[in-house]
Amino acid sequence: MSPTGWALLGMLSGGEEMSGYDIKKWINWAIRFFYSSPAYSQIYSELKRLERLGLVSSRVDAGVRSRRMYKITESGLAAVTRWANEDPVEAPTLKHNPILRMMLGHLLKPGRLREILAGHAAYAEQLQQAAATEVRWTSEQPAWSYARLALKWSEQYYAAERELALQMIKDLDAAEEAFGEAGREGVQFPMPEYWYEVERRIAAEDTPGVEDPSA
Incomplete structure (x- = not known):
């Protein structure tokens, strides 16, 4: 079973009949805030597989x-x-493209990082408002009490994402100044020898009785 298969079964667990279109709309209403939205083709192929397994009719x-x-x-x-009660709960997989660009900021043209972060802040605000709307409309449905908590989490998550993006825009001046002082010529990234030394120091800190070799 794929994670998407379990998600589809979970959406059908209320007992009502649903079409693939219904399921996709339900995902777009709520699930998309915290779980990647599968394409229609993936939904239909998963439903066929679930039917072959005897899990849906x-x-x-x-x-x-x-x-x-x-x-x-x-x-x-x-x-x-x-599955919901017994299977291990996997840690979230984060693929944060704006922060990856931040990590590679030494390659970007002047002003580009601000554009990226401002766009991400606007995106996070849009999703925060959408999640808040879903929270409001689910409040009248007792059967959606748990789903409403997930949506409230989504609203708060995207509010935090927006604030972090705006804070990083403010912090860019200091980062650019520090990088400028270090010089732009011959940037070595990520400097393997340095990180191997950091790794040894961290290992020494985590091992009682072992002194820092650089001390």
């Missing part, structure tokens, strides 16, 4: 628009309940 709804509706089976509900 499907039928064709021959209405105005013929569509396939999916419903979780008893086996599927038991499986996702077991």
